[in-house]
Amino acid sequence: MQKLIVPKPKRLRKYSLIMLVAFMILGSAWFAGFNIIEVLVNLFKGGRLLGRMFFPPNFAYIPRIIDPMLETIQMALVGTFLGAIVALPTAVLAANNFIKTKWLHVPLRLILNVFRTIPAMVLASLFVAIFGLGAFSGVVALAIFTFGLISKLTFETIEAIDYGQVEALMSLGANKMNILRYAIMPQILPQYTSYTIYGFEVNIRAAAVLGWVGAGGIGQTLEYNLAWRQFDNVGTIIIFSFAIVLVIDLVSAAIRKRLV
Amino acid sequence: MVKFVNVSKTYPNGVEALKNINLEIYEGEFVAIIGLSGAGKSTLLRLINKLIESTGGEVFFDEESVTKAKGKALINIRRQIGMIFQGFNIVKRMSVLSNVLSGRVAYNPTWKTILGLFPEEDKQIAYRALKRVDILEKVHNRASNLSGGQQQRVAIARALAQEPKMMLADEPVASLDPITTVQVMDYLKKINEEDGITTVANLHHVDLAWKYATRVVGVREGKVVYDVMLKDMKKSLFYNDLEKVYGRPIQHDEILGDE
Amino acid sequence: MDNILIKKEKNPLKTTLHTVYYIIVFGLIFWGFSGIEYKGIMQTAASSMRALWQGFVHPDLVYATNSTIDGLPYAILETIAIAISGTFVSAIISIPFALLASQNIVGQKVSKIGKLIVTMIRTFPELILALIFISVVGPGAPAGILALGIHSIGMLAKLFSESIESMDLGVKEALESCGGNYFEVLFRAVLPQVSPELISYTLYRFEINMRAASTLGLVGAGGIGAPLIFAIRSRSWPRAAIIIIVLIITVTIIDQISGRIRKKLV
Numbered sequence: 001m002q003k004l005i006v007p008k009p010k011r012l013r014k015y016s017l018i019m020l021v022a023f024m025i026l027g028s029a030w031f032a033g034f035n036i037i038e039v040l041v042n043l044f045k046g047g048r049l050l051g052r053m054f055f056p057p058n059f060a061y062i063p064r065i066i067d068p069m070l071e072t073i074q075m076a077l078v079g080t081f082l083g084a085i086v087a088l089p090t091a092v093l094a095a096n097n098f099i100k101t102k103w104l105h106v107p108l109r110l111i112l113n114v115f116r117t118i119p120a121m122v123l124a125s126l127f128v129a130i131f132g133l134g135a136f137s138g139v140v141a142l143a144i145f146t147f148g149l150i151s152k153l154t155f156e157t158i159e160a161i162d163y164g165q166v167e168a169l170m171s172l173g174a175n176k177m178n179i180l181r182y183a184i185m186p187q188i189l190p191q192y193t194s195y196t197i198y199g200f201e202v203n204i205r206a207a208a209v210l211g212w213v214g215a216g217g218i219g220q221t222l223e224y225n226l227a228w229r230q231f232d233n234v235g236t237i238i239i240f241s242f243a244i245v246l247v248i249d250l251v252s253a254a255i256r257k258r259l260v
Numbered sequence: 261m262v263k264f265v266n267v268s269k270t271y272p273n274g275v276e277a278l279k280n281i282n283l284e285i286y287e288g289e290f291v292a293i294i295g296l297s298g299a300g301k302s303t304l305l306r307l308i309n310k311l312i313e314s315t316g317g318e319v320f321f322d323e324e325s326v327t328k329a330k331g332k333a334l335i336n337i338r339r340q341i342g343m344i345f346q347g348f349n350i351v352k353r354m355s356v357l358s359n360v361l362s363g364r365v366a367y368n369p370t371w372k373t374i375l376g377l378f379p380e381e382d383k384q385i386a387y388r389a390l391k392r393v394d395i396l397e398k399v400h401n402r403a404s405n406l407s408g409g410q411q412q413r414v415a416i417a418r419a420l421a422q423e424p425k426m427m428l429a430d431e432p433v434a435s436l437d438p439i440t441t442v443q444v445m446d447y448l449k450k451i452n453e454e455d456g457i458t459t460v461a462n463l464h465h466v467d468l469a470w471k472y473a474t475r476v477v478g479v480r481e482g483k484v485v486y487d488v489m490l491k492d493m494k495k496s497l498f499y500n501d502l503e504k505v506y507g508r509p510i511q512h513d514e515i516l517g518d519e
Numbered sequence: 520m521d522n523i524l525i526k527k528e529k530n531p532l533k534t535t536l537h538t539v540y541y542i543i544v545f546g547l548i549f550w551g552f553s554g555i556e557y558k559g560i561m562q563t564a565a566s567s568m569r570a571l572w573q574g575f576v577h578p579d580l581v582y583a584t585n586s587t588i589d590g591l592p593y594a595i596l597e598t599i600a601i602a603i604s605g606t607f608v609s610a611i612i613s614i615p616f617a618l619l620a621s622q623n624i625v626g627q628k629v630s631k632i633g634k635l636i637v638t639m640i641r642t643f644p645e646l647i648l649a650l651i652f653i654s655v656v657g658p659g660a661p662a663g664i665l666a667l668g669i670h671s672i673g674m675l676a677k678l679f680s681e682s683i684e685s686m687d688l689g690v691k692e693a694l695e696s697c698g699g700n701y702f703e704v705l706f707r708a709v710l711p712q713v714s715p716e717l718i719s720y721t722l723y724r725f726e727i728n729m730r731a732a733s734t735l736g737l738v739g740a741g742g743i744g745a746p747l748i749f750a751i752r753s754r755s756w757p758r759a760a761i762i763i764i765v766l767i768i769t770v771t772i773i774d775q776i777s778g779r780i781r782k783k784l785v
Binding site for chain 3: 024025027028029031032033034035038039042043045049050070071073074075076077078081113114117118119120121122125126129130131132135136139205208209212213216222226234238241242245246249
């Protein structure tokens with residue numbers, strides 16, 4: 001049977017892209033000194049350490065964790081609350097379809113971006129250096145981070161609303177506040193609440209580790225125990241916080257489903 | 261070629277899709293399966309290549325039990341049966357060639373097919389398959405750049421690349437416009453007549469069944485209620501008979517062309 | 520003309536439920552506030568803030584231009600390297616985990632277990648993971664890569680499995696009908712279908728990992744974290760400031776690039 005010859009188009013772009021990505025990945029690994037063999041060989045040490053943490057964990061330690069854990073939850077609650085409260089008006093201002101002054105949006109979004117870009121830990125250690133050790137610094141750090149997070153999510157939601165409702169109100173002569181109250185708020189409130197709860201989920205995890213830099217909560221207990229190599233206590237802390245986070249996740253997921 | 265022996269299928273939710281089907285399909289036939297939606301047509305088709313498992317009875321392909329087939333045996337049966345679908349089921353992000361070569365997976369070791377290392381011979385088979393449906397010039401195009409009718413032809417080519425003995429078509433033209441429909445049905449008929457590939461097609465439009473099939477099987481509420489060779493039938497008689505299948509006179513949307 | 524009096528039907532159950540919700544929420548928040556100590560903000564807070572501001576106005580540019588291993592550029596590059604390697608490792612490993620968590624691949628029961636495992640991985644604090652790995656491979660970037668890599672599975676596997684569960688199953692059916700075995704169906708039907716979404720999610724996770732990588736350095740897992748925390752703790756504000764500035768710029772640029780690529784994918 002006669003052989004069919006079909007000319008093949010140049011696939012240069014696709015292959016060079018893949019090569020570039022591969023180069024970046026391998027280059028990164030090399031640059032960071034990542035030696036896969038060494039890793040695999042040393043994996044046993046890690047196993048041993050995990051063993052000391054979890055087999056068995058020191059359950060007797062639980063009473064000592066309860067207070068820090070509560071403090072962690074409180075930190076997350078307050079931080080989320082404060083961040084969310086300030087985020088709502090900010091989001092309204094930052095949305096480009098409500099107040100249409102450009103010189104407001106750009107700097108506002110820039111600030112929000114900055115807050116979202118600085119890792120929570122860094123913020124926390126900054127505030128510890130300024131305000132001293134304790135949950136207060138953690139709360140401020142969480143509030144700022146949450147503020148950035150919720151503002152962004154919310155103003156994106158505002159920009160995605162059904163603008164028709166706004167137009168309808170404008171046409172009957174409503175002023176900006178009325179439009180806000182009757183056209184925008186009803187549309188975004190469920191989402192906003194959902195984001196706030198999501199923020200709480202994120203914050204409960206963040207709060208748990210912020211203590212590391214001295215910002216209060218279970219993180220400090222963790223750091224303390226690790227420094228003193230009390231690994232079985234560490235195991236207990238991890239399991240306990242895992243359980244709490246799991247419960248909070250389930251509850252908040254259920255609530256969020258019923259919202260949206 | 262295909263034999264259904266007392267085949268039943270009851271779905272886990274209690275729906276009895278097929279009840280005690282006894283049916284034989286012979287080599288070279290072009291069988292059109294017609295009936296109301298939900299009558300059991302899709303189930304019937306998928307029992308042939310075991311995409312669905314029966315809950316009673318046995319299906320045979322070329323004297324081999326499909327029902328009992330597993331693993332390598334099942335793959336060997338499936339590679340002899342090509343199938344096209346209403347939704348084309350083409351991988352949109354891959355090239356046309358890649359899609360058609362997928363038809364050759366059962367003929368090559370797995371590691372090669374995953375890496376895309378098909379032998380030159382398989383590529384020739386793919387090219388020839390594409391040529392048979394007159395779409396060879398699109399061979400290196402991304403599948404998503406093709407129209408619906410073209411994608412369905414690629415699907416046919418994929419099935420052809422299997423070098424199958426049988427072709428199953430599950431409402432192959434339901435998503436296509438009338439002109440493309442005729443095109444695709446013509447191709448199905450062509451490969452049935454020229455290559456001797458036994459074809460079984462679920463069709464929604466009864467005039468297509470009349471025009472292309474050699475045999476019509478009507479399914480109603482899970483049972484075969486009609487089974488005739490079209491050779492010596494008169495059209496008007498045929499349409500009258502169909503009341504048996506549909507329980508009512510044929511409606512407008514079940515006829516594609518002007519009647 | 521008489522006024523039309525229409526009373527809105529009050530559903531007593533609903534109103535009580537709502538009131539209860541509000542009470543619970545406000546109660547929680549109130550309790551939250553009560554637990555935080557507001558020891559009089561340190562006297563030195565004001566002067567600290569002033570010093571911090573000074574640091575930002577006169578950042579430590581010497582450090583920023585120090586191109587040796589002690590300098591800022593190296594640390595930032597290391598952070599990026601950690602993020603890239605960690606994300607990539609994670610993406611690959613997440614695929615089998617995602618398949619295990621996908622109902623339409625492994626069925627109801629197994630996928631529930633898969634989802635649980637993924638959630639457990641997600642909840643394990645990155646910091647602890649980093650510490651564990653430090654004790655395994657020593658301090659430095661590789662520990663960070665491993666920690667990020669493993670922790671990211673928590674998020675990536677979840678997102679991947681959501682993609683897989685919502686994909687169109689037809690292509691899978693088609694490849695099965697051709698006689699494809701499990702792996703062939705996976706690589707020639709399932710993965711090509713979901714790969715744009717997978718890549719998009721991976722890039723998104725990379726953005727997050729850039730931030731995470733800068734934190735992990737805190738505990739000694741390499742990158743900009745360690746120098747940053749030292750600077751903050753020792754109140755070397757000019758140095759802390761320049762690090763923060765460069766960090767923000769770097770992450771923002773990466774976010775922009777990544778965002779554009781992701782838009783073109785979907």
